[in-house]
Amino acid sequence: MKILRASDYKRMPWKNGGGETVEIAVYPAGASIEDFDWRISMATVASDGPFSIFPDVDRTLSILSGAGMELMIDGGPPVTLQLDSKPCPFPADRPVFATLLDGVTTDLNVMTRRDRFSHRVIRQPTPVSLPPTAFLRFVLATGKHVIAFGSEKFDVEPLDCLTFGAEATDDLVISGDSEVFLIELDPEGGDRLR
Structure with a gap:
């Protein structure tokens, strides 16, 4: 991450x-x-x-x-x-x-x-808990958020972006009072994420 x-x-x-x-x-x-x-x-x-x-x-x-x-x-x-x-x-x-x-x-x-890749973008209200996935993920903050991943916590400012991949085994917990954009990238290409 x-x-x-x-x-x-x-x-x-x-x-x-x-x-x-x-x-x-x-x-x-x-x-x-x-x-x-x-x-x-x-x-x-x-x-x-x-x-x-x-x-x-x-x-x-x-x-x-x-x-x-x-x-x-x-x-x-x-x-x-x-x-x-x-x-x-x-x-x-x-x-x-x-x-x-x-x-x-x-x-x-x-x-x-x-x-080479396909993608999906989701406008996600917070707070939210995101389970692990096989896709490469990015989370773009629209406001101030605290993001917890296992025992780690990160303070994220507006327009900062968190990235993590398939190696993630814990839920990603995002707190805050504004939305984030969840971006998922799939190296298989095509339409699997649509």
Whole structure:
């Protein structure tokens, strides 16, 4: 188990040059925006515009702060994403246009190369106890939380992220009064987590 602190996240430009992303974690370590197997990041969106295209990648978007946005995904009906919305999965190799609802919005972005990994993102109220799993998990805090794992306890600040894998044998107990985002990554690829 490891805590990734928000103050240590890597900042980089968007693939399309239209803004900046904050990379929380990527695999393989040091992978670029072009050759990752999976990537977890945040972005502050300050204006309407198209999303970057990522061939053979699946993506899930969630709102962390701000009023949210409306997505037009590959010519389909508009999808409204706000703070209380469920995470929105979609293929990252399809055209997507975002329209802000009311000013700057920060989102959580999880992407997996579909022939190598699949993923699931869950907005999880706390307190909660999470049983061990075979998947690689990340827990992104939206507020201050205490996370207990066996006899260990960790204080987590807003936007810090805890990561743990299949070696975990104890329940993960998260206390606090705000939500967390639970991210599960499956190296089998495909749709096992959906």
